[in-house]
Amino acid sequence: MCPHSPPCPEASAPDREAAHTIVSHPEQGWSLLCNGIVIFEDTGELLPDGASIAPHRPTDLAFDRPARVVPQHGGHAPAALSATGDTKRGVPDPATPPLALSGNLY
Numbered sequence: 413m414c415p416h417s418p419p420c421p422e423a424s425a426p427d428r429e430a431a432h433t434i435v436s437h438p439e440q441g442w443s444l445l446c447n448g449i450v451i452f453e454d455t456g457e458l459l460p461d462g463a464s465i466a467p468h469r470p471t472d473l474a475f476d477r478p479a480r481v482v483p484q485h486g487g488h489a490p491a492a493l494s495a496t497g498d499t500k501r502g503v504p505d506p507a508t509p510p511l512a513l514s515g516n517l518y
Contacts, residue, residue, distance in 0.1 A: 414431075414446050414447065416432055416446060420432055420445070420446040420447050421446055421447060422447055422450050423447045423459050423460050423461075428445075428447060428449055428457075429449070429451060429457075431444070431445040431446040431447040431449065432445065432446040433445055433446075434446050436462045438453070441454070442451040447460070448460035452467075454467040454469075455468050455469050456468075
């Protein structure tokens with residue numbers, strides 16, 4: 413029975429990780445939540461019924477498939493190209509004045 417108000421989410425709820433921490437052992441990498449879940453620092457979980465949930469970091473989704481890299485700027489970073497006045501070929505645009513730096517940047 414959860415003593416918190418509003419009550420913590422049940423262990424079966426999608427937002428179960430939002431429950432209050434009642435025991436924390438960061439030196440061992442785990443915490444016990446009010447709903448009975450043991451949550452680990454790698455984001456894995458052990459549910460009260462003994463079931464486990466594999467680590468699920470938000471960045472894991474980005475690495476599910478290989479990245480497709482398509483150079484679009486001839487190997488130059490877009491910011492570097494825009495400083496030269498051209499974002500397509502890396503060739504300065506004669507209509508764009510050159511960048512001027514003052515003697516004191518601070």
